[in-house]
Amino acid sequence: MKTETFIRRRLIAAPAEVVFRWHAEPGALHRLIPPWEPVEVVDEGGGLRDGEEVELRVRVGPIPIRWVSRLSDCEPGRGFRDIQVEGPFARWEHEHRMVPAGASASWLEDRVTYALPFGVMGRLMGSDLVRHKLDKMFEYRHRVTVESLAAGRIRGRVDGEAP
Secondary structure (H helix, E strand, O other): OOOEEEEEEEEEOOOHHHHHHHHHOOOHHHHHOOOOOOEEEEEOOOOOOOOOEEEEEEEEOOEEEEEEEEEEEEEOOOEEEEEEEEOOOOEEEEEEEEEEOOOOOEEEEEEEEEEOOOHHHHHHHHHHHHHHHHHHHHHHHHHHHHHHHHOOOOOOOOOOOOO
């Protein structure tokens, strides 16, 4: 199985702990799904903890597909990983990393290692399309994160912490 890797990295004007907390809030996954993507959150899981599962319903053309991912390597303030246990890809592993860049900034990095289904035929027919979709989706997700944090939209703020 041939895997590909997609990486999107962006500097954010917020500490890594704040960026992680924003991702851990209820409803974060809903906010991160681009409006043009045919994705429904069926079960957001019980938080960013190892072993939690998230269930989505995605559409590939007219066909609905169940997509279940299991969380692992959850490290508060630094990141987590979701690994597809059922879904449209032959393999999908997504690392969400928040890397400190001084006291008031951090790098948000999404690294996706994936393999398309149907072997060589799947790669020939879908590789460019999937890469383009990932690029658009993660550009959107990072923009939403930056805008939300800049507007001070995060719960659970520590007393005295700047918005």
